[in-house]
Amino acid sequence: MRTRPLKVALLGCGVVGSEVARIMTTHADDLAARIGAPVELAGVAVRRPSKVREGIDPALVTTDATALVKRGDIDVVVEVIGGIEPARSLITTAIAHGASVVSANKALLAQDGAALHAVAEEAGKDLYYEAAVAGAIPLIRPLRESLAGDKINRVMGIVNGTTNFILDKMDSTGAGYQEALDEATALGYAEADPTADVEGFDAAAKAAILAGIAFHSRVRLDDVHREGMTEVTAADFASAKNMGCTIKLLAICERAADGGSVTARVHPAMIPLTHPLASVRGAYNAVFVESDAAGQLMFYGPGAGGSPTASAVLGDLVAVCRNRLAGATGPGESAYAALPVSPMGEVVTRYHISLDVADKPGVLAQVATVFAEHGVSIDTVRQQGRQDGDGEASLVVVTHRASDASLNGTVEALRSLDTVRGVASIMRVEGE
Numbered sequence: 212m213r214t215r216p217l218k219v220a221l222l223g224c225g226v227v228g229s230e231v232a233r234i235m236t237t238h239a240d241d242l243a244a245r246i247g248a249p250v251e252l253a254g255v256a257v258r259r260p261s262k263v264r265e266g267i268d269p270a271l272v273t274t275d276a277t278a279l280v281k282r283g284d285i286d287v288v289v290e291v292i293g294g295i296e297p298a299r300s301l302i303t304t305a306i307a308h309g310a311s312v313v314s315a316n317k318a319l320l321a322q323d324g325a326a327l328h329a330v331a332e333e334a335g336k337d338l339y340y341e342a343a344v345a346g347a348i349p350l351i352r353p354l355r356e357s358l359a360g361d362k363i364n365r366v367m368g369i370v371n372g373t374t375n376f377i378l379d380k381m382d383s384t385g386a387g388y389q390e391a392l393d394e395a396t397a398l399g400y401a402e403a404d405p406t407a408d409v410e411g412f413d414a415a416a417k418a419a420i421l422a423g424i425a426f427h428s429r430v431r432l433d434d435v436h437r438e439g440m441t442e443v444t445a446a447d448f449a450s451a452k453n454m455g456c457t458i459k460l461l462a463i464c465e466r467a468a469d470g471g472s473v474t475a476r477v478h479p480a481m482i483p484l485t486h487p488l489a490s491v492r493g494a495y496n497a498v499f500v501e502s503d504a505a506g507q508l509m510f511y512g513p514g515a516g517g518s519p520t521a522s523a524v525l526g527d528l529v530a531v532c533r534n535r536l537a538g539a540t541g542p543g544e545s546a547y548a549a550l551p552v553s554p555m556g557e558v559v560t561r562y563h564i565s566l567d568v569a570d571k572p573g574v575l576a577q578v579a580t581v582f583a584e585h586g587v588s589i590d591t592v593r594q595q596g597r598q599d600g601d602g603e604a605s606l607v608v609v610t611h612r613a614s615d616a617s618l619n620g621t622v623e624a625l626r627s628l629d630t631v632r633g634v635a636s637i638m639r640v641e642g643e
């Protein structure tokens with residue numbers, strides 16, 4: 212074993228960074244044996260230097276992250292700051308000064324992954340980011356390496372623990388969105404400002420990264436269609452139950468049927484209770500992958516939290532250190548397929564539409580005609596007259612597979628009918 216240690220600079224020492232430092236110390240001998248050389252924490256860049264950080268030598272702590280990554284003797288920079296800047300500048304500066312990089316930064320990779328990969332490749336350094344998607348769950352390496360000989364057609368996952376916790380609560384207790392969110396906040400699952408999670412931004416960044424890797428193409432955050440889950444109601448869950456389904460916030464990346472393009476989207480959707488993703492409870496994550504040769508695979512585990520995310524960071528650190536000792540680099544960006552990303556209108560799926568309609572002769576026929584005129588085939592219709600005798604009824608229509616554009620045209624036309632008093636909800640049905 213080499214005795215000269217590989218030097219690691221840690222950018223950020225919050226929930227994840229402090230766990231990375233702790234595991235580097237407590238597992239030092241095992242890490243050294245697995246890598247073939249010891250790893251040494253050579254510096255820790257933080258915003259608040261006065262904070263006491265157990266197990267970290269105060270002499271290593273600095274507020275000058277730029278000086279740390281410019282030192283020139285750093286082998287690996289671990290970036291767990293998050294956000295776009297200063298993380299992007301620090302990563303490019305680190306690479307320019309000879310370091311490889313391990314990052315957990317989904318927002319940055321989803322926005323600027325291609326450019327950062329280009330910088331790393333040009334410099335002959337590694338850029339690894341297993342922790343950026345679904346925390347501890349090994350996902351990027353299986354997609355990039357284990358399935359490199361296969362053809363992935365679909366990646367569908369629950370990649371945000373906060374929203375899964377909220378939806379699971381709504382499902383199991385009948386609670387409304389706000390009540391479930393309040394509980395998630397009280398238990399520390401949801402941030403004080405939960406926008407990134409509940410509006411689907413966090414999941415969309417992860418979807419962009421997964422789609423790019425799965426389809427060997429460039430997919431950026433802006434390419435991902437995004438709908439949050441704040442409008443999901445207890446009534447939606449009741450409808451889902453009627454259909455033998457539950458509701459999940461899904462990130463779905465698909466290759467088009469003709470293979471000529473891909474789509475990536477995040478939105479709430481009904482999935483059958485028999486689908487493996489339906490059994491993912493609480494704040495857990497899971498990703499369901501469908502490929503030509505392997506068939507169906509599911510990756511499951513904790514998608515957030517200091518220690519699970521640090522596990523993924525440490526796995527990357529070991530891989531990058533091994534590469535450095537071998538004088539090699541691991542797989543970088545693979546975007547050779549260069550498949551374009553199709554707009555949401557071209558996505559084909561099934562829909563559950565709940566309408567408030569006038570309860571009188573001919574209404575059902577009128578509604579069915581609108582679906583037919585837009586080429587959307589109806590699978591089932593369920594009508595329920597209201598007890599209050601106000602001459603209105605609830606009509607639930609479940610369609611066969613149709614394009615999002617056709618469905619939108621249908622809904623627009625339905626809204627213009629006098630007999631349709633309102634469109635209570637529209638939800639996609641996936642996983643059948």
Ligand code: HSE
Pocket residue numbers: 370371372373374408413514515516
């Ligand atoms: N906020 C994310 C979640 C974890 O709830 O899953 C970090 O991506």
